[in-house]
Amino acid sequence: MERGKKSKTLLKIFITTLYLSTFTFGGGYVIVSLMKKKFVDENHWIEQDEMLDLVAIAQSSPGPIAINGAIAVGYKLCGMAGTLVAIIGTIIPPFVIISIISYCYSAFRTNWVISEMLEGMQAGVAAVIASVTYDMGADIVKQKDDLGILFMIAAFVASYILEINVVFIVIVCGLVGVCRGQLEKRRGHGHKKTEDTSDGNPENHPDKGGME
Incomplete structure (x- = not known):
């Protein structure tokens, strides 16, 4: 029974990290908002205070924030198995996307639709970063x-x-x-x-x- 529960948790870690990595555009800090939503608000894997610590550790450690954060949560939930699953779930989307883009680089570079789309996404990225910054900063202020x-x-x-x-x-x-x-x-x-x-x-x- 315990083994089945662990398998379900590992699958959930994989799906969650795969989702986060797939839909994160605009740099490492954008994923912090999605991580908070998934890890804290929806799955309740970590507390709000732990999320602040996780961001600090992920930022100060070598490597991308997404992978460092996924490693920390994966290890907490399922040890080394959770870490491995979290890493795999995090690296698959960028690996596939970058491979496709590099193969069609010339088409992407001259495509005005993609260029305008990426430029328009910058406003959304700024709003997401501002939102998570406000939420995390507000918790510190509330603690007085x-x-x-x-x-x-x-x-x-x-x-x-x-x-x-x-x-x-x-x-x-x-x-x-x-x-x-x-x-x-x-x-x-x-x-x-x-x-x-x-x-x-x-x-x-x-x-x-x-x-x-």
């Missing part, structure tokens, strides 16, 4: 995380105005996140130790102190 909001603004300035490489921005934000997590962890341990010490002090337990 002042440091997160500050770094979101700083990352935008560094990327758009200062034109710093996105990889460096992601790495710096990741390091800051690690340091922040360690500080919060230490504060949590310190607070717990204080409570334990307070509970173990006879002065805080009058009945016990009186019996002694």
